[in-house]
Amino acid sequence: MSHPEHAQAAGAADAHAQAHIRCSGLWKHYGRGPSRMTALQAVDLAIAPNEFVTLVGASGCGKSTLLRTIGGLESHDAGELVVDGRAVDGPGPDRAMVFQHYSLYPWLTVIDNIKFSRRLAVHTQDRSSADVEAASGRADALLRLMGLGHVAHAYPGQLSGGMQQRVAIARALMSRPPVLLMDEPFGALDAQTREVMHDLILHVHRLERTTIVFVTHDVEEALYLGQRVVLMAPRPGRIDSIHAVPLGPRRSQDMKLAPEFVALKREVLARIRATSGLQTDHELLEQLSQAATLDQTR
Numbered sequence: 001m002s003h004p005e006h007a008q009a010a011g012a013a014d015a016h017a018q019a020h021i022r023c024s025g026l027w028k029h030y031g032r033g034p035s036r037m038t039a040l041q042a043v044d045l046a047i048a049p050n051e052f053v054t055l056v057g058a059s060g061c062g063k064s065t066l067l068r069t070i071g072g073l074e075s076h077d078a079g080e081l082v083v084d085g086r087a088v089d090g091p092g093p094d095r096a097m098v099f100q101h102y103s104l105y106p107w108l109t110v111i112d113n114i115k116f117s118r119r120l121a122v123h124t125q126d127r128s129s130a131d132v133e134a135a136s137g138r139a140d141a142l143l144r145l146m147g148l149g150h151v152a153h154a155y156p157g158q159l160s161g162g163m164q165q166r167v168a169i170a171r172a173l174m175s176r177p178p179v180l181l182m183d184e185p186f187g188a189l190d191a192q193t194r195e196v197m198h199d200l201i202l203h204v205h206r207l208e209r210t211t212i213v214f215v216t217h218d219v220e221e222a223l224y225l226g227q228r229v230v231l232m233a234p235r236p237g238r239i240d241s242i243h244a245v246p247l248g249p250r251r252s253q254d255m256k257l258a259p260e261f262v263a264l265k266r267e268v269l270a271r272i273r274a275t276s277g278l279q280t281d282h283e284l285l286e287q288l289s290q291a292a293t294l295d296q297t298r
């Protein structure tokens with residue numbers, strides 16, 4: 001006889017086993033001795049293939065550390081981290097990363113920036129001309145997908161921040177990575193450009209069927225993009241709670257006004273304040289004014 005709780009537990013275990021990215025009891029420390037701090041404490045997280053998951057939380061809660069660990073840029077101290085059934089022991093072509101700063105090559109044109117990683121592979125692995133042609137076709141398709149066709153032969157310095165970030169995303173997608181890891185990719189863009197980038201990345205996610213893990217400080221961005229929002233808490237860095245976003249996969253800007261969106265935004269914001277140790281903005285202002293008074297009396 002099946003029991004609902006058992007069925008739920010079995011479902012969760014199944015999801016864990018079939019996950020594209022799976023962290024089980026993941027620990028990460030920085031420093032040694034008395035200065036040792038725990039950046040990740042027993043993180044358990046299963047991300048399904050083609051899922052879009054966002055990570056939010058107060059400053060220093062370990063969002064970037066978790067993302068970089070999944071990317072293989074940081075090692076973990078204990079626990080298990082598996083991507084596509086394989087234990088992660090460093091960076092790999094299956095996991096592309098996009099950061100806030102575009103890190104494009106200023107001396108290469110847009111199209112050459114996009115082809116760059118592929119170009120290295122052509123040199124090192126003695127690819128055939130058919131491979132080179134396929135790479136050109138892929139680069140052209142990405143130019144179109146990212147709305148960059150008209151600037152293919154421009155240099156990064158001639159482009160706006162939003163356009164440069166589109167190039168960086170196209171370059172990350174060039175080798176069809178199954179996983180895209182994004183660390184505050186739109187953090188330096190103005191509000192209007194961010195909105196355009198949000199719809200663009202959702203479109204890319206639908207077409208490329210990539211699993212995306214996206215770090216942000218911005219709760220509205222986290223809710224608009226994510227199918228699930230993972231809320232992390234600091235000191236020690238850990239997962240506080242995971243929230244399913246009650247919106248379908250096709251999103252539009254007016255959904256941000258839907259009562260269920262607004263209610264979840266409030267809940268997540270309140271939880272971030274609570275976990276950061278600051279209950280209210282008022283409390284923060286009081287702390288700042290006390291610090292200012294202390295400075296004046298010194």
Ligand SMILES: Nc1ncnc2c1ncn2[C@@H]1O[C@H](COP(=O)(O)OP(=O)(O)OP(=O)(O)O)[C@@H](O)[C@H]1O
Nearest residue numbers: 030031039057058059060061062063064065066237
């Ligand atoms: N290389 C490092 N060496 C020592 N401590 C580090 C290192 N990288 C991060 N930390 C510390 O680990 C904790 C988690 O940092 P992390 O950057 O992952 O947090 P975050 O949630 O991404 O923060 P933010 O939102 O401010 O970017 C912080 O206390 C940070 O100071």
